[in-house]
């Protein structure tokens with residue numbers, strides 16, 4: 001068990017987690033359950049702040065709603081112009097003990113992300129910050145640390161949001177945790193696993209329940225359900241046999257293929273299957289890349305009509321779509337009430353996660 005912390009009684013660790021905007025509450029709940037401490041967030045900010053005495057680094061890799069975890073070292077203001085970047089970033093010199101993390105004995109890289117209009121790029125930020133870190137370590141030790149962009153020992157992370165900058169050490173490794181490593185088959189419209197996890201949480205799935213994704217594509221939602229629940233009955237259907245073959249490969253890579261039933265089926269005829277689901281959670285087609293919006297609406301209508309015939313009383317339909325207005329228009333007529341809707345950011349779009357309950 002690797003513990004990171006200061007045992008001085010009053011010192012605490014300040015951590016920042018990045019998440020898909022819209023699921024900050026899911027992330028904060030998960031962080032509290034796994035790591036304890038106190039959290040603070042604003043919806044749609046894409047960030048969660050966490051204060052805690054010490055953490056077990058291994059538990060970071062168990063987080064399923066989080067993209068990155070950063071040990072915060074410094075935060076400050078940053079201008080939008082290039083000259084301001086050069087000047088303002090010098091505040092980093094105020095970080096004492098940076099050599100505790102970067103030293104001539106280990107390699108490092110700087111990863112930067114930026115939201116907002118700036119005269120400089122994220123690459124500029126990484127380069128300038130990298131030079132400062134080398135200088136700081138050299139002044140402290142007389143030796144320079146080695147830069148390694150491919151397999152660094154330590155990753156320094158800089159995040160600029162408009163005129164605010166955060167700098168810290170990336171505890172979650174160089175890749176975002178949403179990359180689970182089980183995507184052998186890349187569905188062309190795959191859902192981010194972190195959002196799939198959030199949909200399961202919003203739907204309120206539990207062990208021993210029946211969970212169906214009737215338009216499962218590469219299987220992200222069923223796989224996340226199988227990773228979350230020891231003992232649920234999980235089904236993954238899609239109209240396209242190629243996607244079902246891909247979903248099986250992904251589930252195998254995730255080590256959960258024996259926990260999911262796969263089948264080629266049309267969601268508009270889901271009532272013809274002998275099932276009584278508690279939750280039907282899906283990421284149906286939406287957006288202009290799928291073309292004709294009226295065809296998408298016809299699919300939604302038929303699917304929701306068919307699903308209402310087999311859902312258990314109080315059962316839930318959860319979907320992520322940009323078609324919120326249409327779904328809310330037909331919900332009542334088809335025997336549902338909307339119990340939750342939430343805007344999230346996914347792939348440059350702002351769809352909603354909608355939870356419908358059978359009335």
Ligand SMILES: C[S@@+](CC[C@H](N)C(=O)[O-])C[C@H]1O[C@@H](n2cnc3c(N)ncnc32)[C@H](O)[C@@H]1O
Pocket residue numbers: 187189190191192214215216217218219220221237238239240243265266267268283284285286299
């Ligand atoms: C946005 S994709 C789902 C992606 C999936 N969540 C993933 O992460 O890979 C929508 C899926 O709905 C499927 N689909 C469209 N119409 C369908 C229907 N009538 N019945 C079942 N599946 C359907 C498509 O084949 C496609 O794989």
